[in-house]
Amino acid sequence: MDNGYEAPVWNVIEYVSLFGIVLIHEFGHALACRQVGGMANQIVLWPLGGIAYVAPPPRPGAVLWSIAAGPLVNVVLVPITAGLWYLSYRSDWTMEFPDVDRYLWSIMIMNGMLLFFNMLPIYPLDGGQIVQALLWFVVGRATSLVIVSVIGLIGGCGLLVLAVATQSWWMGLIAVFIALRSGAGFQQARLIRERLALPRHTDLACPHCKEPPFKGDFWGCDQCETRFDTFAHRGVCPRCAARFDETACPECGRHSPIGEWFPSGTPTPRDERPA
Template sequence: MFEFQNGSVRIARAFRIDVFIHWTWGLIVLWMLMTPWAQFTKPIWNLAVILGLFAIVTLHEFGHSLAAISVGGKPGNIVLWPFGGIAFTNAPNRPGANLWVVAAGPLVNVILYPLFYAAYHYAAHAAAAGSPSISSDEVIFLLLMFEINKLLLLFNILPSYPLDGGQILRSLLWFVVGEAKSLRMAAALGMVGAVGIGLWFLIRWHSIYMLFLCLFLLQAAWSAYQVAGMMPNSRPMRRRQKSARNAHDLAACPNCGNSPPRGAFHTCGSCQASFDVFAGRGRCPQCGADFTESPITCPSCNFTAPLRAWFGETAANN
């Protein structure tokens, strides 16, 4: 049975990880079919290139997810969309664990690199020798898989947050300057990098797709920079004092234990007032609407749980 979630449909499940594909992937498929990457003798190979790209991105994201599980994290979903893939991981909130999870994705591409290289050269030599079992289409396909994997690897390891290279840099900085400052520094560099990469692709290659991708990266880096400003600079308190100044001081992520961000970032669906959802334990100060069951995502570890769980409360019995 297909399962739909936020415009995506589940297409596979492995290692307790669900793989979703966003409907906008259809636009990429249509674009690639209309603008073939090579002169194949049979059009079916254009579809094979699309499926190959899909497989490489999926394996890359599984690298992130399985690495998170290996350090004690919880399996999350993988979502594939036109700008690549996203692995929602709940890894322990430590710089070492974070570094391993982030680096595991590009490591998959590193492993694939010699495999595609060897397969292409074997096929090319066999075709040149007149082997009837290897067609020119197969040689071109393997060459494209090698080049696509190489380009994805090189692009992903650019030190521009939120690309994997930028997140690796952030994890290394985390060891030295702490969690919040490392995110702020990496995000600032990411914004500069997104602008530079976008302009380079636009001027050099006239690529509108890459321009939109870099705009997305710029927005993501800016969001991370804002989150860094809300993160506490001190180590998270595992035990909360009973004499806390307000309910906000009693809240902690049920997964990593970090304090939630402070500020009026929640909008009431009833009266449209903006308020700090933690300060009032989920109650809107204007109309009294209850948001204790609203899902809250931790900016530190991306774990999502109902607001009540942030206060150590379980669901009420029916």
């Protein structure tokens, strides 16, 4: 890319800075997700931007905060980048260090464009996910996902038409990504409906995300291959008495000792044995 720098090294500095902005945006998502008790262990940067793999607890408020925290980083950067550029503009840098002035201007514009693009209400962009979390409060998780997937599919196809018209390959790539993710949204909504219909141990809760676990023979003993309900048997296989002290939460993915799922004060049966 040629942005008219006198010293070409500024092109590199600009590119690295762009990645830096994307990275702290993703850190915003990850930190907010952890703050509300979710899981966020991976941030991937690729030429089109970044993705923080966040799994917030399945509550609209927690999802809303985890998603909104990313663009909020860019909102915070608006006055900072604008202030720096203004300082340079008011000083003599424009004449003395034209590259510095040009760089500060580019960073301010890029941060603003990232913010604008991310906030487009097209799922799975941040704006679309924020719309989903807001709809979730009103119509529930699965229906909100169906609604934003429809919007995403329409938006993705519209962007694809625009990409062909302007012969912009990167816009085409983003359009295909949006359309594919929206298509997957329909399937995900069906899975969510199925999971929501499953019976739950309503008296128990994941220590991290506070969701009640499933009730039924969903766990398998790796010793004798018996299917059983680990919560009904307190992590002890009813056939061979193998112990499973930790259980992974199907909602947030975190492992917790079986005793921590039970309300405090519940006695722990130490000598539970198969009848």
